[in-house]
Amino acid sequence: MIESGSFSNKLWMQKGADILQVKKGGEQPIDVAYTILALDSFYRSFKEEAYRYKMRQSFNWFLGNNHLQQIIYNPCTGGCYDGLEENYVNLNQGAESTVSYLMARLTIEKYSTVEAGRLKSENVKEYSVNN
Numbered sequence: 001m002i003e004s005g006s007f008s009n010k011l012w013m014q015k016g017a018d019i020l021q022v023k024k025g026g027e028q029p030i031d032v033a034y035t036i037l038a039l040d041s042f043y044r045s046f047k048e049e050a051y052r053y054k055m056r057q058s059f060n061w062f063l064g065n066n067h068l069q070q071i072i073y074n075p076c077t078g079g080c081y082d083g084l085e086e087n088y089v090n091l092n093q094g095a096e097s098t099v100s101y102l103m104a105r106l107t108i109e110k111y112s113t114v115e116a117g118r119l120k121s122e123n124v125k126e127y128s129v130n131n
Contacts, residue, residue, distance in 0.1 A: 024067045025086035032061045033100035040107050052111060059108045062101055073101055 035058050043051035057065070062080065064071045070089050072081050079093035080101035 025084060027061075027066065028083040029062070029072060029080050029097040029100035029104075032058055033104040036104045036107050055108060055111075059104055062104065 036055050039051045039055045039058065042048070043055070062072045066072070066084055068084055068087075068089060070084070072084070072089065073079075074081065074093060077093060078098070080097040082090040082092040082094050082097045084090070
C-alpha cells in the first residue's frame with residue numbers, strides 16, 4: 001500500500017545500500033501523477049484490481065492523504081499547489097503541477113465513468129425486467 005511520504009524525492013535509494021527511512025518533504029504532484037499513470041498501465045495490462053486500488057490511494061495524496069494532511073488541489077482556482085515540504089505546502093501553482101493533477105484526475109475518472117455506466121446499465125436492465 002502507498003503511504004504518506006512515499007512520493008518523496010529526498011535521499012533516493014542506491015543499489016546495494018540498506019533501506020533508508022522515508023523522508024518527509026520533497027513531494028511533487030508530477031511524481032504522484034506518474035505513479036498513477038504507471039499503475040493505470042499495469043492495470044490495463046494485468047487486470048489486477050490491486051492496481052486500481054493503488055491508483056485511488058495515490059490520487060488521495062492530492063486530496064489530503066499526505067504527511068501534512070493538507071489538500072494539494074485548489075478547488076477555488078482549479079490549480080494544484082507545487083508540492084509538500086517537511087512542514088509546509090508550497091503554495092505556488094505552476095503549470096506543471098496543475099497539468100500533473102489533471103492527468104491524474106482524468107486517469108482516475110475514466111474508471112469512475114466506466115463504473116457509473118455499468119451501474120446505470122444494470123439498473124436499466126433491472127427496471128425493464130421488473131416492468
